[in-house]
Amino acid sequence: MTALTLLAADGAVSQVELAASPALTRPAEPLRSRVAYAAAHVVPKVHGDNTPGQPADIDWDATLAFRHHVWSWGLGVADAMDTAQRNMGLDAAATRELISRSAAEARSVGGALVVGVNTDHIETERISLDEVIAAYLEQLAFTEDQGAGVVLMASRHLARAATGPDDYRRVYDAVLERAQTPVVLHWLGEAFDPVLRGYFGSQDAQAAASVLIDIIAAHPEKVSGVKMSLLDAEKEIAVRARLPHTARMFTGDDFNYVSLIAGDAASDGAVQERGSYSDALLGAFAAVAPLASSAIQRLDAGDRDGYFELLQPSEALSRQVFAAPTFYYKTGVAFLSWLNGHQPGFQLVGGLHSARSLPHLSEIVRLANAAGALEDPELAAARWNAFLAVSGVETPRTVLL
Numbered sequence: 001m002t003a004l005t006l007l008a009a010d011g012a013v014s015q016v017e018l019a020a021s022p023a024l025t026r027p028a029e030p031l032r033s034r035v036a037y038a039a040a041h042v043v044p045k046v047h048g049d050n051t052p053g054q055p056a057d058i059d060w061d062a063t064l065a066f067r068h069h070v071w072s073w074g075l076g077v078a079d080a081m082d083t084a085q086r087n088m089g090l091d092a093a094a095t096r097e098l099i100s101r102s103a104a105e106a107r108s109v110g111g112a113l114v115v116g117v118n119t120d121h122i123e124t125e126r127i128s129l130d131e132v133i134a135a136y137l138e139q140l141a142f143t144e145d146q147g148a149g150v151v152l153m154a155s156r157h158l159a160r161a162a163t164g165p166d167d168y169r170r171v172y173d174a175v176l177e178r179a180q181t182p183v184v185l186h187w188l189g190e191a192f193d194p195v196l197r198g199y200f201g202s203q204d205a206q207a208a209a210s211v212l213i214d215i216i217a218a219h220p221e222k223v224s225g226v227k228m229s230l231l232d233a234e235k236e237i238a239v240r241a242r243l244p245h246t247a248r249m250f251t252g253d254d255f256n257y258v259s260l261i262a263g264d265a266a267s268d269g270a271v272q273e274r275g276s277y278s279d280a281l282l283g284a285f286a287a288v289a290p291l292a293s294s295a296i297q298r299l300d301a302g303d304r305d306g307y308f309e310l311l312q313p314s315e316a317l318s319r320q321v322f323a324a325p326t327f328y329y330k331t332g333v334a335f336l337s338w339l340n341g342h343q344p345g346f347q348l349v350g351g352l353h354s355a356r357s358l359p360h361l362s363e364i365v366r367l368a369n370a371a372g373a374l375e376d377p378e379l380a381a382a383r384w385n386a387f388l389a390v391s392g393v394e395t396p397r398t399v400l401l
Helices: 060-072 092-109 129-146 156-161 165-178 205-218 233-242 257-262 289-300 304-321 326-339 349-354 358-371 377-390
Strands: 003-007 013-017 036-039 076-079 113-117 149-152 183-188 223-229 248-251 279-282
Touching (some): 003 358, 060 092, 076 092, 092 113, 092 129, 113 129, 113 183, 129 165, 149 165, 205 223, 205 233, 233 248, 233 257, 257 304, 289 304, 304 358, 326 377
Parallel strands (some): 036 076, 076 113, 149 183, 183 223, 223 248
Antiparallel strands (some): 003 013
C-alpha cells in the first residue's frame, strides 16, 4: 500500500494512506452556468539561471502545455498576471513573449484567454499620472494586437502617484476610452501586494468600491467585469450586488470561492440572476483545474449538492497554498503542478520555489490528497517522498494513521 510521508513543523514524521484520484470527466460541451478562468503560472527551464534578479528563462513547451491542460477541462486561462509572477521574477520582455505565445495557442484550440495589462514595464518607481496612462496604453495596444482579452491590473505606479479618488477616475477614464473591446478591472488587495493598500483612493472598502462603480458606470460598454481579490467574501458580495447587469463579478477570493461561485440558491429551479453569484478568475483553479471543471459541470446539471461535495474540500487546500505571506502562493501552485506531472522540476523563476518551508509543502500534500487534487496519486507520492528523502527526511517505520 502506497503511503505519503508527512513532515510536521516540529520535525515529526508520519504517514497517511494515498487516496485514489476521483473519477472526473472533461466536459463534452462548454461550461454554461459559470464563466471560469484559471490564472496560470510559468514553468522555468530546469537548467536555466532562474536565480533572484535574473531574467526569466522559461520552459515554453511545459508552460504552454499547462495552458492546454486548463483549456482541455473547459476553463479559460488568465495569463501574464500575478500568478505568472509579474513583479516577482517575470520581467517585461518575458511577459510580452508569454502574452504573444499564449494568444497564439489559444487561437489554435479556440481557448478562452485574458491577459494582464499593467504599467510594470516602467522601471522607475514614481511616475506622473500622465505617464501611468501612457504606460497602460502601451501594454493595452500590444495585448489587443495579439488578440487577447484584457484584465486591467492594479498598478503600483498609480497607487504611488494618486492623491485621491479623482486621480483613479482620471486614469481609468483615459485608458478605458482607448480600449477596443470590453475589459475586466482588477482590484487586488494588499495581502497580495502591500503597495496596493488603499487602491481606488481609500482604505475604506465601501468608499473604494464607490469609485470602482463610478468608473464602470461611466464606461458600461467598456467593462465586462471585475476581478475582486480582497480575500473578504462579505466585501465581494456587497460590491457584486452593486454592479450593473453589464458587468460580471469574477471572484479572486482563493479563501472563499466555493460559496461565492455557488451564490444564492435559486428558488423553484429558476435560473440564478448574475448578481447573486460570482464567476471565477482564480490562481487556485490552476492548481485544481479538473476539480473546478467537474464541479461547474455539476452546477450545469442542476446538482448543487454535488458541486459542494466535489469542490468544498479544495478550499482548505487553497487556504494553505495562499496562507500568509499570501504573495508567495505561487510556490504552492508550481509545487502542485510538479506533483501532478505538468512540469519536470519543482522550480519557479526568481528562485521562489524556496519561499515555503517543507512542513508548509507537506500540509499542501496532505490536503491535496484529501481533496482529490492529486491527478496521478502514485506519481505525486513518488515525487514527494523522493523530495523529502533528498532533503534529509527519513521515511518513518510506522503504521499508517
